[in-house]
Amino acid sequence: MPGNILLVDSDHQTYAKLSHCFARESLSIIPAMNGHAGMVLVRERQPDAVLLEVNLPDIDGWSILRRLRRQLALELPVIMLTGRSDPMDRVMGLDLGADDYIGKPFEPLEVLARVKAVCRRAVRASSDLQVLNFPGLSIDLAGFTVIRDGAPVGLTSREFKLLCTLATQCQRVVTRRQLYAAAWGDDAMDDDHVLDVCINRLRCKLLGPQARQFIRTIRGVGYKFVP
Secondary structure, eight states, rough: OOOOEEEEEEEEHHHHHHHHHHHHHTTTEEEEHHHHHHHHHHHHOSEEEEEEEESSSOOHHHHHIIIIIIIIIOOOOOEEESSSHHHHHHHHHHHHSSSSEEEEEHHHHHHHHHHHHHHHHHOOOOTTTSEEEEETTEEEEETTTEEEEEEEEOHHHHHHHHHHHTTTTTTTTEHHHHHHHHHHHGOOOOOOHHHHHHHHHHHHHHGGEEEEEEEEEEEEEEEEEEE
């Protein structure tokens, strides 16, 4: 059951309508009046889902969705909200990775039902990813084991966390900040050299000289897992 839902919408009436309805289901609505505030709250509050208005005073909802899906490599459920009636808007939102699309005006109970539905799908998808299988490589997330060409690979705790973070975001760029947060947590350091050394050790343990084909450097941003 989700707990916190981020609402990125400059319309105070939308917040008023939804917060009362969601509170009856013990769900909290975190309001953000513009896109920049929404992006900050995604990082700080780590919501279970995002309700995202297309028309915002600073950044449009499409740009925020792109950042959530591509730049930040986040897979949290996102439902687009808009008063636009153009069917192409719906197509664009779904193509960019939105989980659902709700037109205004709406019934709060319908929004609540759809939020619950996308969160249930997200939980099921997460539970299905206990073992990641790629050509010649298997990663058991729960068992903390990695098998390469039939042989176990001995990784340190941080190397395993880095690999899992990259592999679960396959083909997506994972930023340096995200990797530090995943592997070092509260002890994260602002030292690119430390991360680079750890990634190079991970590459060598996985594939030796050919490891760069698995974990690619995206200069100035981070790394990408490409099996």
